[in-house]
Amino acid sequence: MKRACVVGWPIAHSRSPLIHGYWLKTHHINGTYTKEPVEPHAIKDFLLTLQEQGFVGCNVTVPHKEAAFALAEIKHGSATAIGAANTIWFENGKIACANTDTYGFMTNLSQTAPQWQQNTGPIVVLGAGGSARAVVYGFLQANLHDIRIFNRTMDRARELAEYFGPAVSAYDWDTRNEHSQDAAVIVNTTTLGMNGEGDPGIDFANVNQQCIVADLVYVPMETKFLQAAIARGLTTVGGLGMLLHQAVPGFEKWFGVRPEVTDDLVRLIKRDVEST
Numbered sequence: 001m002k003r004a005c006v007v008g009w010p011i012a013h014s015r016s017p018l019i020h021g022y023w024l025k026t027h028h029i030n031g032t033y034t035k036e037p038v039e040p041h042a043i044k045d046f047l048l049t050l051q052e053q054g055f056v057g058c059n060v061t062v063p064h065k066e067a068a069f070a071l072a073e074i075k076h077g078s079a080t081a082i083g084a085a086n087t088i089w090f091e092n093g094k095i096a097c098a099n100t101d102t103y104g105f106m107t108n109l110s111q112t113a114p115q116w117q118q119n120t121g122p123i124v125v126l127g128a129g130g131s132a133r134a135v136v137y138g139f140l141q142a143n144l145h146d147i148r149i150f151n152r153t154m155d156r157a158r159e160l161a162e163y164f165g166p167a168v169s170a171y172d173w174d175t176r177n178e179h180s181q182d183a184a185v186i187v188n189t190t191t192l193g194m195n196g197e198g199d200p201g202i203d204f205a206n207v208n209q210q211c212i213v214a215d216l217v218y219v220p221m222e223t224k225f226l227q228a229a230i231a232r233g234l235t236t237v238g239g240l241g242m243l244l245h246q247a248v249p250g251f252e253k254w255f256g257v258r259p260e261v262t263d264d265l266v267r268l269i270k271r272d273v274e275s276t
C-alpha cells in the first residue's frame with residue numbers, strides 16, 4: 001500500500017485528506033493520505049525519515065514550507081523561484097520538492113476566466129507573503145511585464161520586487177485604488193477576508209470592466225472582495241479551484257495517476273467548506 005500525508009502545525013483544518021481520499025477512491029488505488037501534525041523543531045527529522053516511515057511523499061504546509069525546500073536535495077522549477085516547497089517525493093532515494101501553488105493558481109485562473117490572457121494592463125497583486133510569491137512567479141512565466149505588488153508592510157513588497165526583477169514593482173498599500181483602475185487582473189493574496197474578517201478595500205467602481213478579480217481566500221468561498229467585484233459586473237475567480245488544482249501534481253507523483261478536478265470533487269469540498 002502506498003502512503004502519503006500532509007504535514008503541518010497545526011494541521012487539523014487541512015482539506016487535503018478529503019481531496020486525495022476522493023481521488024484514491026475514484027481511481028481504486030490501494031493507498032492512504034493522512035494528516036501528520038509535526039512541530040517546527042521536529043520537521044527536519046520527520047522529513048529525513050519520511051521514506052523509512054513508509055511514506056512515498058507528502059504535502060508540506062505552514063509553517064514548514066521553507067524548511068522542506070532547504071532540506072530537499074532535488075528542487076524543481078517553481079520551488080526554486082519561490083524558495084518554498086509544498087510537495088515532496090523521492091527520486092532515487094533523494095528528497096525532491098516542488099511548489100505547486102503557481103500551477104494551481106494559474107490553472108484555476110485560465111480554466112475559470114481564460115479571457116484574462118486577452119486583457120492588457122497591469123497585474124495587481126495585493127499582499128507579499130508566501131502565496132504572493134507563487135502568484136507573481138506564475139504571471140512572470142506567462143511573460144507579463146507590469147506586475148504591481150501592494151503590501152501593508154512596504155519593505156516586504158520591495159523585497160519581493162527586487163527578488164523578481166524589473167517586471168515587478170512595489171507600491172504603497174494606500175495607493176492600491178489609484179493604481180488598479182486599468183488592471184488586467186487583480187489578485188488578493190492577503191489573509192484579509194478569511195472567515196469573513198477584513199477586506200482588501202478595492203473600489204471596483206473605478207476598475208475597467210474587463211478586469212478579472214481573483215481571491216486566494218476560499219473560506220468563505222465568496223469573500224466580500226469577490227462580492228464587491230460581482231456587484232460591479234466583473235468576472236471573479238475564487239480560491240477553492242487553486243486548492244484543488246495544486247493537489248494534482250503531488251497525487252500523480254505518489255500514486256502514478258494524474259487525477260482530475262471534477263465537478264463532483266468541487267461539490268464535495270464546497271460542502272465541507274460551507275459546513276465550517
Ligand SMILES: NC(=O)c1ccc[n+]([C@@H]2O[C@H](COP(=O)([O-])OP(=O)(O)OC[C@H]3O[C@@H](n4cnc5c(N)ncnc54)[C@H](OP(=O)(O)O)[C@@H]3O)[C@@H](O)[C@H]2O)c1
Pocket residue numbers: 101104126127128129130131132151152153156189190191192194198216217218239240242243244246
Ligand atoms: N487557495 C489556495 O490554494 C491558497 C494557497 C495558499 C494560500 N492561500 C490563502 O492565501 C492567504 C495568504 O496566505 P500566505 O501563505 O501568503 O500568508 P502570509 O505569508 O502569512 O502572508 C499574509 C499576507 O497578508 C497580509 N495581511 C495580513 N493582515 C493584513 C491586514 N490587516 N491588512 C493588510 N494586509 C494584511 C500580510 O501583509 P504584511 O506583510 O504587512 O503582514 C501579507 O502580505 C491565506 O488566506 C491563505 O489561506 C490560499
